[in-house]
Amino acid sequence: MTSVTDPTAAQPQKVPDPALLDAGAEERAAQQTPFRRFCRDFFASPVASVAFVVLCCILFIAVFAPWVSPTDPYDLAVVDVMDNRLPPGSTSFDGSVTYWLGTDGAGRDVLSAIFYGLRTSLFVGVASGLIALLIGSSVGLVSAYYGGRVDSLIMRIVDIQLSFPAILVALILLAALGQGVEKIIVALVVVQWAYYARTVRGTALVERRKEYVEAATCLALPSRRILFRHLLPNCLPPLIVVGTVQTASAIALEATLSFLGLGLPITEPSLGLLIANGFQYMMSLQYWISVFPGIALLITIVSINLVGDQLRDVLNPRLQQ
Amino acid sequence: MLIRKFAAGAFLAAATLAFSAAAGAKELTVGLASEPTSIDPHYHNLTPNNSLARHIFNPLIRMDANQGLVPGLATSWTAVDDLTWEFKLREGVTWHDGSPFTADDVVFTFERAPNVPNSPSSFGIYIKGKTVEKIDDHTVHIKTEVPTPLMPNDISTFSIVSKKHGEGAGTEDYNSGAAAIGTGAYRFVEWVPGDRVVLERNEDFWGEQPEWSRITIKPIQSDPARLAALLAGDVDFIEGVPTTDIATLERNEDITLSQGISNRVIYLHLDHFRDDSPFVKANGGGDIVNPLRDVRVRQAISKAINRDAIVARVMEGVAIPAGQLLPEGFFGVSPNLEPMAYDPEGAKALLAEAGVPDGFELTIHGPNDRYINDAMIAEAIAQMLTRVGIRTTVETMPRSVYFRRASRGGPDGLPEFSFILVGWGAGTGEASSPLKSLIHTYDADRGYGASNRGRYSNPEADALIEEALATIDDAKRQDLLAEATEVAINDGAIIPLHYQVNTWAGRKGISYNARTDEYTLFTEVFSVE
Numbered sequence: 001m002t003s004v005t006d007p008t009a010a011q012p013q014k015v016p017d018p019a020l021l022d023a024g025a026e027e028r029a030a031q032q033t034p035f036r037r038f039c040r041d042f043f044a045s046p047v048a049s050v051a052f053v054v055l056c057c058i059l060f061i062a063v064f065a066p067w068v069s070p071t072d073p074y075d076l077a078v079v080d081v082m083d084n085r086l087p088p089g090s091t092s093f094d095g096s097v098t099y100w101l102g103t104d105g106a107g108r109d110v111l112s113a114i115f116y117g118l119r120t121s122l123f124v125g126v127a128s129g130l131i132a133l134l135i136g137s138s139v140g141l142v143s144a145y146y147g148g149r150v151d152s153l154i155m156r157i158v159d160i161q162l163s164f165p166a167i168l169v170a171l172i173l174l175a176a177l178g179q180g181v182e183k184i185i186v187a188l189v190v191v192q193w194a195y196y197a198r199t200v201r202g203t204a205l206v207e208r209r210k211e212y213v214e215a216a217t218c219l220a221l222p223s224r225r226i227l228f229r230h231l232l233p234n235c236l237p238p239l240i241v242v243g244t245v246q247t248a249s250a251i252a253l254e255a256t257l258s259f260l261g262l263g264l265p266i267t268e269p270s271l272g273l274l275i276a277n278g279f280q281y282m283m284s285l286q287y288w289i290s291v292f293p294g295i296a297l298l299i300t301i302v303s304i305n306l307v308g309d310q311l312r313d314v315l316n317p318r319l320q321q
Numbered sequence: 322m323l324i325r326k327f328a329a330g331a332f333l334a335a336a337t338l339a340f341s342a343a344a345g346a347k348e349l350t351v352g353l354a355s356e357p358t359s360i361d362p363h364y365h366n367l368t369p370n371n372s373l374a375r376h377i378f379n380p381l382i383r384m385d386a387n388q389g390l391v392p393g394l395a396t397s398w399t400a401v402d403d404l405t406w407e408f409k410l411r412e413g414v415t416w417h418d419g420s421p422f423t424a425d426d427v428v429f430t431f432e433r434a435p436n437v438p439n440s441p442s443s444f445g446i447y448i449k450g451k452t453v454e455k456i457d458d459h460t461v462h463i464k465t466e467v468p469t470p471l472m473p474n475d476i477s478t479f480s481i482v483s484k485k486h487g488e489g490a491g492t493e494d495y496n497s498g499a500a501a502i503g504t505g506a507y508r509f510v511e512w513v514p515g516d517r518v519v520l521e522r523n524e525d526f527w528g529e530q531p532e533w534s535r536i537t538i539k540p541i542q543s544d545p546a547r548l549a550a551l552l553a554g555d556v557d558f559i560e561g562v563p564t565t566d567i568a569t570l571e572r573n574e575d576i577t578l579s580q581g582i583s584n585r586v587i588y589l590h591l592d593h594f595r596d597d598s599p600f601v602k603a604n605g606g607g608d609i610v611n612p613l614r615d616v617r618v619r620q621a622i623s624k625a626i627n628r629d630a631i632v633a634r635v636m637e638g639v640a641i642p643a644g645q646l647l648p649e650g651f652f653g654v655s656p657n658l659e660p661m662a663y664d665p666e667g668a669k670a671l672l673a674e675a676g677v678p679d680g681f682e683l684t685i686h687g688p689n690d691r692y693i694n695d696a697m698i699a700e701a702i703a704q705m706l707t708r709v710g711i712r713t714t715v716e717t718m719p720r721s722v723y724f725r726r727a728s729r730g731g732p733d734g735l736p737e738f739s740f741i742l743v744g745w746g747a748g749t750g751e752a753s754s755p756l757k758s759l760i761h762t763y764d765a766d767r768g769y770g771a772s773n774r775g776r777y778s779n780p781e782a783d784a785l786i787e788e789a790l791a792t793i794d795d796a797k798r799q800d801l802l803a804e805a806t807e808v809a810i811n812d813g814a815i816i817p818l819h820y821q822v823n824t825w826a827g828r829k830g831i832s833y834n835a836r837t838d839e840y841t842l843f844t845e846v847f848s849v850e
Contacts (some may be wrong), residue, residue: 023555076700076703076704076708076712077704077707080704081630081634081635081701081704082630082634084634084635086566105635105697106700106701106704107704264687265714266696266715266717267703279546280545280563280565281565281568282545283549283552283563284565284566284568284569286565302803
C-alpha cells in the first residue's frame, strides 16, 4: 500500500488480521499480495462493485468531457437562445444537433452541460478534499504527537469550527471572497479540514502508544520522520474513508452554494447552478432543466458514498467476519 | 396604442366593477416581490415604498394607470406666470385622526421631504428650486427661478404628510405607525419587517371607497415561491408573475391574469469616456483603444442583437422590442425611431469599417434580481455578440452590489463597468425623465445625467434637452424631446432592447387595472363575484 523504505517503519499488515486467523487463511494470505486481498474484499459486495463501475464512468466522463459532449455548452457562439427550453429529444433550430436531455433557459444542451458540470463539481470536490486532507492530517498528527497544550489549542479550534454549520461558514467566506472556482475551493477547504484533523488525531493517539513508535523514539529519530514515516501510514485507512465521504459532501456543498447563486459564472454552470437555473421552470412543467442535473448529482454522490462505505468495511478489521 | 391594447381588458373589468363593488368587509392578502424599506414616504424614492405610500398618503396630483395627471389633494393647478404655479387644494379632506388638511401641511411637506436624514434616494430632485407660499388655507403658490413646464409631474411624485404628526418625527416614527397618519384610502395598521404590512380601509376617505376593507401584504421575493403561494391559496393576488409561467397560468381557470406595458426600457449603456476601458480587451486579452467610443461599433452591437428573439424566447413574448427611450403613446417619443433590425452581416461590415474586423473581447455586467429575466437577457446578448466576433463574457450579481459598482465602483468614484444591462422607468411619465438622467452630460451640481453610467456627452443633445426643459408650450416641448431622443439614439448613446410588460395574477375573478409605473395599488384591484 505504501512504499516505506525505513526498516523500522511499521507496516500496517504486521498487526495480525483477525480475518486471517481462520482455517487456511494464512496459507492463502501467503500467496496473495495485500492489494489482491483488498480487491477481493472490496468486490465481494455487488452493490459496491456497481457503484465503483459507475464512479469510474463518471470520472471518465468528467475527465474527457470536451470529447464526449455533443456540444460545447460554454461556447456562446454555439449556444443559441432560439433553442432554449426544448424538451428532451428535440432537434436544434437549424436541425444540426439532437438534444437528448433537452435544453436549458439559455439554449444550452442539458446533456453537455451535465458532463461539463460533473467536471467542475468533481474537480472542486476532489481538489478541496485533497488540500483539506493535507492540512487536516498534518494538524491532526502534530496535535496527537505533541499532546498537552498544543493538542488542547488545536482541538478547541476544531471544536469551534465544527460547531458552526458548514454551509454558514462557506456562505460567509464566499460573500467576502467573491465568486470563482478557486474561491469555492478555499471555502470548502476551510469548512473541511477540521474533520480530517479530528480523525487523524484520534487514530494517531492510539498508534503513538504502540511499540513501533516507542522503538522509533528510542532510536532518536527526528519528530518529523516519526510523524510522517511512522504514524501517518498507519492512520491512512480511516483517512481514506473520511476522504471519500468528505469529497461527496464537498460536491453536495458546492452544488448548494451554486444553487444559492454564490458559485460560478452563469455562462459556465456547475450542477448546482444548472439545478438552480431550472428551478424557476418547474412550475411550468419544464422539468428536464433541473431534474436531469439533479439525478446526475445524486448518482455521483451516492456512488462515492457507497464506495466509501465499502472501503470502510474492508479497511476496518473489526467489521470483518 | 399598445398601452390601450394591454390595458383594455383591465379597464373593461374595472368599468363593470364600479357598479358591483360593495363596501362590505372583504380582506385581501397579497404577495409582493419586494417589501418597502420604510413607511416614511419621503425616506427612499423606490418603487415598493412609493407604491405603499400611495395607499396611506396622497400627493397633490395623482397619476392614473397610464401616468396621466389627475387631481389628488389639489383640485386644480395653473401657471399664473412663467415662474409661478397656483394649486387649489381640496376642501373637506381630513387626516386619519380627523384633523383637517390645509395649506400648512403642504408647506410643511416641502420643508421635510428633501431633508430626511440618511435617505438613500431623496425626493429633493423634485423639490429643490421650488418655494411654496401659502395664500389661504386652500391655496398655495409654488415659485421657481426658471420656467418649469414639468411642475405638475414633479409635484405628483411625492406624498403630502401631516404637519401635526410629522413635525419632529423621524423615519422610525413613521415605521412604528405613530406618524404614519395620512389622507389616503387606507390607514396604516402595522409593519412587521420581513413578514407583513397590514392596512385597513379609511371609511372617511375623500375619494372613491376601495373594495377591500383590510389588506395584508406579504413580501415573497422568490418568483416560484410567490406563484406557489397564489396557487396554494395562501395569497389572493401577486405581482411579478414569472414570464415562463404565463402560458401555463392562462390555461388555469382558477387564476386571472392582468397585464400592462410599463414605462421601463431595458437598455445597454456603453463606456463613452475612457480610452482604456477596464472590461474591453483585444482578442487574447491585450490592451485596445476602447472601440465602444466609435459610433460604428455601437451601431454594429445594436444590429447584432436580435430583439425579436429575446422577446420571443427569453421573455416568452411578454415584452415589446424597443427603438427608443419610452414606448409609443408617451409624451415626447419620436415617431421616426423603430427598433434596430437584426442584421449580423451588417454588424460585421460595420466592425470591419471601424477597424476591428475580428472583433474584441467584452464583459457585460448586469443585475440578476432586478428586471424580468435580467440574467438570461445578458446571456442571450453575449451569445449574439459572440456570433459577430465580439467575444463576450457575462457577469451578473445581486442588485445591492450591482448598482453601486455600476454607478461609482471604479477609481475616483467613476462607473466601474464598460458595458452594462440596465433599465429606466420614466417616473414622470414622459421623455424628459430618461433624457435628463441617461443622455445629458453628467453634471452632479445641476442634477443632470445622474444615471449616465456610460458618461455619454453630446452638446447637441444637451442643448435640445435643456431647451425642452424650459419650454412651457406642450407641442413645442414634445418636438424638442423627440428630436433629442433621435440625436441620442442615432448616435448610439444607449442601445435600447425592449420595454417591459408586467403581469399580475389573482385568484379567479380578481383583476388589476395594470399600471405603466409598475406600482401595485390595491385600490385598483377588483373582484368579479
